[in-house]
């Protein structure tokens with residue numbers, strides 16, 4: 001019997017050869033938002049290793065939508081042109097290519113994580129004025145500097161929405177199969193969705209529906225330019241992991257609204273909105289796959305589960321027990337680009353065509 005993890009899946013015009021995915025991970029290896037040789041190796045190696053779905057890192061819709069100067073961007077042709085051969089390479093080995101488009105909001109203007117991730121000083125020429133739902137800094141009392149953001153006006157909001165649309169059009173030109181809107185980890189769209197950050201008094205703040213307005217309007221505009229036969233995903237922090245924050249019930253409701261707008265799959269991450277919530281790779285990450293199952297049941301949408309997945313049997317069980325449709329891995333994919341091949345062996349699945357032929361011909365059956 002074929003392991004569930006290695007069963008194919010079709011969403012609209014996109015066929016996933018298996019349910020193994022690489023989660024988006026910032027590489028801090030871009031210059032002016034343009035992908036480098038590193039991205040070809042980082043993303044390409046997982047395609048060679050048999051990963052069915054590969055999501056490029058959070059990619060900013062504008063220069064000030066980046067987290068740091070080293071982050072990826074998709075607002076101009078040079079950036080799109082650099083991504084084309086990478087996507088073509090992934091396609092050559094049968095991997096579905098996805099990209100996560102994002103705005104960093106009040107968490108932008110930082111040094112790269114490799115350099116400590118702190119916000120840059122106000123007079124640092126590599127920094128910029130951050131933005132958010134209000135003029136409240138991420139951690140005003142913390143030991144690390146966090147810039148005070150500018151509260152976005154409605155005109156600013158509309159401009160950023162158009163930047164998401166422009167990025168989506170460029171992603172289409174590059175040849176991506178799946179586009180993901182990043183609404184997690186405390187970045188701009190999530191900072192509007194969560195009551196922990198958004199205390200606005202206008203139409204973009206208030207109850208859950210009002211706080212979701214920025215996300216929903218943005219998704220609607222993006223869906224209008226992203227072809228119907230391609231997959232649209234939204235990454236949510238499905239739980240804020242902080243008192244009075246978003247709960248699973250809240251994000252299930254948001255998922256239903258997203259479904260109405262034509263979103264095809266939910267990517268279920270968590271945390272990141274406020275300092276007391278744990279970050280994307282904090283100590284409660286492993287709770288997320290079960291939460292993904294809850295979202296799947298509550299919305300009827302396919303979901304990607306992520307957080308602490310390392311083991312083949314664990315990933316297979318998520319698919320077999322209908323908790324998730326794709327098992328995403330971040331750090332485990334860093335440890336082993338050939339994880340899919342080893343998983344096939346562990347699950348006694350057919351190993352012959354998991355690796356690219358250049359390797360598989362020699363070691364695939366062994």
Ligand SMILES: Cc1cc2nc3c(=O)[nH]c(=O)nc-3n(C[C@H](O)[C@H](O)[C@H](O)COP(=O)(O)O)c2cc1C
Pocket residue numbers: 023024025026027057058100182184185235269280281285306307308309328329330331332
């Ligand atoms: C180096 C690194 C960079 C990350 N960058 C992103 C990102 O660009 N977008 C995002 O949504 N999550 C990002 N994450 C979170 C991962 O996608 C993933 O959700 C998280 O690592 C938990 O999965 P894991 O336990 O398999 O590592 C990053 C994680 C790491 C370790």
